[in-house]
């Protein structure tokens with residue numbers, strides 16, 4: 001299955017993708033993670049991308065699409081994948097058509113207050129990228145990853161000014177992608193409105209129902 005997880009920054013795509021990856025044994029390909037890895041390694045691509053990411057802007061389509069194509073060409077993606085954070089513009093959706101064909105888009109939606117609360121309290125592990133939240137999913141020890149003892153940090157683009165910009169970019173540039181796929185009839189909606197502290201199993205269960213139906217088709 002070739003699936004893209006769609007929704008506003010902070011809706012929880014990364015968290016759901018990690019769970020779905022474990023259930024379906026499909027690689028979780030997040031363009032945001034690919035960029036953060038390039039930045040960490042201080043590659044030319046990483047340096048260029050950082051200028052946009054820190055402002056909350058989108059990295060230009062050619063850079064993003066080229067990087068994603070390289071990743072999807074790898075052996076582990078040949079039987080399917082879970083895309084997270086791509087496509088984010090109609091141009092990217094069109095470019096993806098030239099690379100592969102998606103089976104479904106899972107559109108997670110949540111209220112603005114929920115999104116802002118999730119983004120502003122989010123913390124990541126510097127070592128393994130695990131996602132926490134200062135109140136919703138706190139680590140056992142403050143600022144330390146439960147899994148690998150790495151130090152937790154706040155992404156620069158999770159700070160208030162960048163959050164505002166990212167939500168604006170989502171509404172103007174990314175939402176039209178949904179219309180693009182709606183005309184193809186492959187969009188499935190999932191309500192992601194609980195706080196992460198409450199059991200969010202229904203979000204995963206609802207997604208599983210959709211994916212299991214697709215598998216049977």
Ligand code: AMP
Pocket residue numbers: 009030031032033035052053054056057058059060064084085086087088089092157166
């Ligand atoms: P994310 O981790 O998905 O929130 O992505 C973090 C940042 O990486 C975004 O705010 C963008 O600056 C950049 N980024 C990730 N995916 C894309 C994409 N598909 N197109 C352009 N920029 C992206």
